[in-house]
Every structure is written in C-alpha cells, then in structure tokens.
Amino acid sequence: MLFQVKKNNYCRALKVNMSTEQIMSKDDTLPPPYYQINHECSRRYKRRTRCTYIVLIISGIIMMLFGVFILMILIPQEINTFRWNIKTPLSSLFDRDSTVLLISMDGFRHDYLELAERHLGPDSLPNFIRLTANGVRAMESINVYPTVTLPNHRTLITGLYPENHGVVGNSLLDEKWPNATFRIDDQESLNHAPWLTDWPEPIWVTLQKKGGYAGSVLWPLTDQFVGGDLPFQRVSQYTLLNDYEHRYAYDQRVRDILWWLNNPKFRLNLILAYFDEPDETGHAYGPNSKHVATTIQNLDGTLGRLLDGIEKRGLTDKVDIILTADHGMSETSNTRLIQLDNYVDNSWYNYTQLSVMGFLYPASGKFEKVYKRLKNAHQYLEVYRRDEVPAYLNFNISNSRMPPLILIAKPRWKIVTNASRPYANISGDHGYVTNFSEMHPFFIASGPSFKTGETVPKVHAVDIYPLMCALLNIQPNPNNGSLERISNILKPDVANRLLNLTYWSYLWKWLTFDLRFILFVSIICVFLMVLLCSIAIIMHRKEVSDTFIRLPIDNNKKISNHNF
Template identity: 25%
Template sequence: MIWVRSRYLVLFLISVCIVDCSLLPPLYGLDAEVDLVVLISIDGCRWDYLRRVDTPNIDLLISSGVYVLRCLSVYPSLTRVGHTAILTGCYPESHGITGNVYYDRIEGVEKKFETSDIKVETLLETTSRFGLKSISVCFPMSRGATMAVDKGRVPDFLINVIGDIPENVEERDVWVLNATLMLIESEEPDIILVHFKQVDSMGHEFGPDSEEVYKAVRNVDGLIGKLIARLEAIGIADNTLIVLTADHGMASVSKPIPLRPMLHEKGFESYVVYDGRAAYIYLSEKDNPTDLLSFVRSVEGVESAIFGNYSLYHVPAPSDKTPDIFLTAKAGYFFTGKVTVRGQHGGVSLDDLRVPLIISGPTVPAGKAVWNASLVDVAPTICHILGIDPPAGCTGNVISNFTEPLPLEAKDKILEAEATIQEIGEKYNISLASNILDKAKSEMERGEYLDALKLASDSIEAAYLSMNASIAIEHAIDEIAKAKSEGRLIGIEDAEKLLSEAQDAYELGDYEKAYLLANNATIIAAKAEKRGFISPFTLAVVGLMVVVIIVVIGEKVKKGM
C-alpha cells in the first residue's frame, strides 16, 4: 500500500504532502454499495467535548466506524475558513477564504467572505460533475449544491410542514434535523450536508467549559440519534456513509486586545480586522511595516505576527482581500474592543484547532482509529469512497492507516499528560504527576496500553489536584494574613493549624487532603473575630436575657406590693 500522511507539530505547523488520490489503491471496502452520504458539521465542537459528555449516538458511529484521534482544522480556525477546507480539500492558501470577514481596500469597509470568493472546486461541484445529487441544509460555504436550503432559501413544501428557520439556535438545530429527514425521503439525494450550530453559540456565550455547552452537545447527539433511527426505519442505514466533524474548536477568553485604537494612538493608519482570536492588518502606504510589526509584536496578548512566512501557516500572500499581516492571540486573549463573550476561536492552539472526525458506513472498517488527519482530508476521502475524482486542486489525502484504537488512545493521553504537566509545572509542584507519567511511558513501551492509558489519566488528575491544592493554600495564607492585619484573631490559631496540616499533606503528595484542609482554613480565617468584640447574635441574646430579668423583677415587685 502506498500512502502519504501529514505530520503535525504541537500547535499548527503542518508539512503538506500532495498526492493524486485517484492513483491510490482501495483503502476501504469499495465493493459495498453507498447510496447516501451524510456529512455533518457540529459547529465549534472541540474534540474533548465528546469525552466530557455522554454521547451514546456519536459513540455508536465511533464503534461502527473509524475515528481520528488528532484531527486539526486550518488557520485561521474560523467557520467560513474551516467549512471551505472541508468542502475543497484545500488550505486557505489555495481556496482563498482567509477569515469570516475581510477589509475591502477600495471601499474602505469590512465585508463577509462569500461562496463566490472560493477559488477552487468544491465537493458539491465535483459530485455534480459526476451526476450525483447534493443538498445542503444550512451548511456554510456550500457552493455547488443541487439544492441549498438556508435563510431566505427554504422551499415552500418545507415551510408548509415545519415553518421557516427559527432564530433560536436550539430550535434552529431541531429544524435542520427535520428538514434533513424530509429532504432525504422526498428528494433522495446522493449526498446531504447538515450543519448544527448550538454548540458553537453556547461556547461563545458561556465558554467551552460550561454546562450550557455540554447540554448543547447532548442535544445534538440526540438529534443525530433521531437521524440514525430514521435512516434505519426507511431501510437505508446500511447503505449510508456518515461523516461527522467540526469546523473549529473553542478556547476560553477573558482578556481583550483592542489593537485598532492602540495602532491609531501610535500614529499608524493601517486597518485592523478583528476575527476572534485572529486579526488581520491591511497596511497603509503611510506606515512603515517594520515599525508596525515591531509595535504589534510587543502588544500584550499577541502570540505571533505572520508577515512574509505565509506558507508556514498555509495562508495566501497579500491580495485585494487577503491581509498583509495575520495575527494570532495568546491563551486567554482575543482581538476586540470589549469583552462580550467567554469563548472564541481563530488561533493556533489545540483548543482552537482540534476537532472530532468520525467516518462510519458500509465501506468503513468498524472499531478502528487513525492517528492524525486534517479537515482538508474529508473531501478526498468521501470522493475515494464514492469512486470519483477529488475536487480539482485538492491537496488533502485519503484518510487511511487504520489501526486498533487502544495504542493510539494511550499515546494521545500520554501526550496530553505531557502538555498538561508542562503547563502546570511552570507554577506548581508536578513531581507526583511526573512520576506517574514516567510509569505510564514504561507501560507504553511494554505494550501494556490499557495500564498506560490509566496511568496517563492519573498523572493529569494529579497535576490538576496539585495545582488546585496549591491555589487553596495560597488563598488560606492570604485570608489568614488579612484577618491578622484587621485584628481579627479569635479563631486564627485554628486556621493556622489547619493551614500547617494542609502544607504537610501537600509535601507528602496528598493533594486532595491538602485542598480540603486549606479550604477549611480559609473559611475559619474569614470568620475570625476581634477580641472583645460582641457579635450581633451574642448582643441579641444578652439583650433578651436583660429583658427577661427586668420582667421577672417587675413581677416580683408587683407581688411584694
């Protein structure tokens, strides 16, 4: 078997290998018949959401097919860019969509990228060339569909039954599912594209670690379950290929980078486009690029400024719509004038880029995994399974090299543990976590993959427990110091004793005990009182006793009289 795979560095740098997909030998069971392809995009679904949330229906697709452990989106990791990569098998340097928006240098205004800006053939145009019928249901950048259903383009027969597309994202996703089910039965397409939006919306509003996001993931999983059930009910499930992925991930943000006014204050006249955790600078002829770059790279929160080394990030050189400088933000930062969201994307971190990719269907080996892939591999893989050429200009690869999942899962968890320990170890004690990780690596070398997976997970937990316990101890120290400075000494001895016990437990590696003791020390210190101070409760009790005594004495006096 001859095949070529892309290799990924920790963040984003990708070495691209271009192959002629039509020359590849069969990688799937191509003797099986595929009557329908369902391509599902869960917008903004970061890869680890499916680990954190119970998703029985998506899990069914994983167990019956192939999943990619490390699938990356493209930079900038944004909706229009990612979906165009899915549909063309190309990076932005080829397909031409470099953001959600761009700056029109002539008109001096920001505009959205449209499907007409795509510079290469799309999957839907390819399938049309081969006589296949395609439908897009609210799928971004889906140029070339036989039928495109979206805002302002809903057929009457759908409106008559399920109404128009709702504004509420949860209701909108239910509508998308119902439209998809109706269109599969009434139009009998060969390929249908489906886009769910609520996970992305909740990620922006509440942040990627929120219960609102997890609820949205569960909602979408339920919709996928209904789709699978309907395919089974109408008898086409066995001949349906389902490909599930996302256009980008989601990162937590809290710190704005108001670069536009900052440039103007420094006297620069170049224009800045904010696009989440990416930003683009369209240079003014009046600005010195070297001076501007020097300033931008000094701004807090800016991770990198891409100028000249465009191919390293697979973005095109400057043009009428493409910026002169691409910017990426550090963790926690995003480009904006004010903070209005808790989650964003567009950057080059794994939180921005890493997404799920699952392929399940009649031609796909069940229960297998692939180590890495990119969104640009989706279109050529679908075309390969359908037995047709990939889109013209496609640079992605047919996903292959299927193997057993457990060794890859153990390898992935060890890499995750290494990254976690490296990050937490910059400020906190990670000696216990490192020791556990060393044991995980030893088990990995011995081929004991299940033990390696468990130990790597334990090392991550130990690292976070160490961090949380250390933070709790710091809070206890601060609270005790505050109480002392205010003269609130009653109870401080007990707080200091608990703090000392917490510090001892921390040194022994019992981080959970240290965390609990430190928290109790903080609570006691916060309630500490000044000596001689009568609390409101005590004062009330004394007052009540005085009243009772007065009443009793009064009664006795009356009786004596």
C-alpha cells in the same frame, strides 16, 4: 425477349460523345425504348436491396438496444429512471449506491464528548456512543488556520488551505471587489457578487457536473452560485440570520436530511448539513461549562433522531456518515486582552478580523509605522508581514484576498482595539494557531465504508475532501489532502479499492471517470454511421435504377446477346 444496357456501357458511349440515338443507330431494327419491370436481373437487384435494408434496420435496432442497455448499466441509478438493478464489475466504478452525509457541528471540540460525560454522567450521550461503536473515531482532527468557521467549512469541501481556496476569514476583503466586504454575519454581502468565481470549486459542483445530486442544509457559502451551479436541494443560510428562537429548527433539519435520503424520485449522493451549536454556547459560557455539556446532550438527541430515521428506512448500509466540526474552543478572559489603541492610532489601519487574530490593512503610507509599532509591542502578540507567516500555518501566499499584516495572539489571549468594546466580554473563543490542541474539532465516521469500533489518533481536515471524492467515485480537483493518509479509517477492502483507483495512470483514470461520456459519443457516432450508410445505399439504388436504358426489342429478333 428484353434487352438492358447497363450503365458502364452507356457511360463509355457518352465519353466518346455518342448519343443514345447514335448507339441505337447501329441497329435500325431497335424500336423506341421501354423497361421490363419483371425482368430477372431487376428482380435479383430488388431482392438484394431489400435484404440490405432489412440487415441495416436489424443491425441499427440491435446496436440501439445494446447502447441503451450499456447506458442503463453505467448511468448511476439516481439519474436512471428505470432503476435497473444490474451489477457488473464495470458498473461498480460508477454507481454511487451509498450517500455521503457530511455533518458539521460548529465549535465541537475534540474532547467535548468526555467533557459532557464528566458533567452529566457516562450514559448521557447514548447516540454519540452508538455512532462511535458502529464506526471509527479520530481523537482529534487537525484543522486549518485561521481556525474559524468559513475557512474551515470551505476546506472540508475543497481539500485546500484557505490561502488556496480564497475564503481566508469570516470577514474578508478582495482587491477585485474594492468596495465590498464579505462577512459571515451579512448574508447579503456573501450573495451580493460572484466573489467565489475563479476560485477552486467545491465538491458539490464537481459531483453535479458528473451527473450526481448534492444537497445543503445551511452549509456555509452554498447560497452563492459557483460556476453557474447551486446544490440540487438546499436550505438557505438566510434562516441562520433570524433570532435564536426562530432559527431553522434542528428537528426540521433532520427531517430534510431523511427526506432527501429516501426520496422516491431522486436520491442525493452528497448531503452537507450544518448545525450551529455548540459554538454559540461555548462563546457565551466557555468550553468547560455545564452549559456546553447540556448543549452536547441536546445534540445527542438530534443525532439519535437522525440515526433512528436512517435505520427505520433501511438505509444504514447505504449512508456513509462523516461527523466533524470546523474548530474547537478555548477559554478567554477579560483580564487577558491586547489593546491595540495603546500602541497605534486606530485611524492608521482597517481590519477584517480582530479577535484572537487580527487581519490589518494599514492606511496608505502607514504600513511600516504600524508594523514597527506592533512588532514587539506585547509579549503575547506575534506580528507578521504576509510573507513572514510561519510555513506550518499555510497562510503566506500572496493573492487578492490575503491580508498584508497578520496579528496572532498567544493561546487564551485576545486582541481588541480597547477593553471597552462589547466583543471583549465573552468566555470562549477560537482562531488560534493549529498546533494549539484546543482548536482541534472531533471526528466520527460510520457507514458501510468505515471500520467499526475503532479509534485512530488523528485525521486532517484537508483529507476529508479526497476521501469523499473517492467514496463518490469522482475525480478530485487538485488539493492539499491525502487519501492515503486518511485511509486507515476505511475497511481494508474499501481502502484497497479506492487507493488502487487513485494510483491508475492519468490517462486511464480519465478514461475511467469519463467512460460514460465516451460511450455516449461512440454510440452517437455509430448511429450517424448507420444513418449515412442508409442514405448512401438509397442514393446508390436510385443511381443504379437510373442507369437502365429502356430499350424495346423486336419480338421476332433475338438480341439478348447484342454487344455495343
């Protein structure tokens, strides 16, 4: 017969300074201790411990599998290598089944399609007609001032006016970088310093922070790191700086887009594609020329190859195409020039922009003199201090990049230092105020999210950013656009879903867009809890096993009911 002394009795003995020997001295018949492994009490304890371990292991495996299952549902398929085709109401909030393809054709005025048809015939643009028939067209897009390339391309991917996103011209100065000039025709200057840091991030940065992928085909200002990030795939803008014949071919741009759309290893959620025509032709020959019409027809062929490639790959219902431009074009003439040398000494100021508008930086002590001499110098010239610029232009905030003196020429007039400068000899230009309709670009949208065969009077360029964010299921950063204002181009069910998503409370919106992160952290916490419980049980088992005092028993004396 065996006897065990449990820990609680043993501890009570220790509290009164009684040693084991003193306890045992109460009964001198007790021999030296030993432990009977096969005692019934020990066997029951081992069975309970074994069952506890089994339950913990099974629970851990079940929770792990459940967590993986949930994550496979919620993680977008483009970063889910298993590519499970599981659809649930919850996963629809996060999956980005369709890709957003934003295409900009530089200088494509809102009425160029009709202009080309007048020159070349009604059947000269079959692919633009096809895209319009399968989508929705806005008769014009209201862009932002100044109506030039860099500011408007930045607006398309930030939803901000240039005074807010910081790209205020094709050439600009920044007080934070006093020895640098950032110019569209000098890619080295654009990449020389992190001059985009501390300014609002574009949509491709926000998307990639949320686990998506973005690609850029020559989109302006995508060669520069923003927040330490670059587009996942990109074709560098350096290829635009070569001579015209050796530039990155349009057909190659189309091939890049199609490859990215149908890549078996990854699928881009957002593609930004830039085409530099018909801007150059419009500058050279004027917007109403047959040369521009022919260029539009060539672009129609490029668009057709893109649409055919998308259709051939079975991606028609998976790609939302937004086709637009940065600005329009207006005729100019060498007979309509405002020559600044006639009014002020050119040593009194520097400038970053001087065409149909002028951004002047007067020399120290010369500001008032330059301002007063130019203020009423010419009937077709408007001169403003920065804080005097009309509110409708949204170009009067004071920051490190806004020019102190803004010159605005009336439509079809140009500002030059003198008439002998070569840049005066062009037939078309842009940069005028936004209420001049010839500055407005075109807009066509087609895909599973958009209406088909319809037209709307206008859209606003700042609204394209929140639209793309909604289509990509990412929360937009603060912007000047309105999803509600542009929702009339969406199918009713899509518009209702996206608008309802934006009207959720801030907290619910945060929970929705960051639910994957919350679930991931929760699962990690559960695993840690299981691990800690397992460690605690192991430690408890060891502690309990150490409390058994091995006591020998006189086989001739029954002491199983012995009490201390």
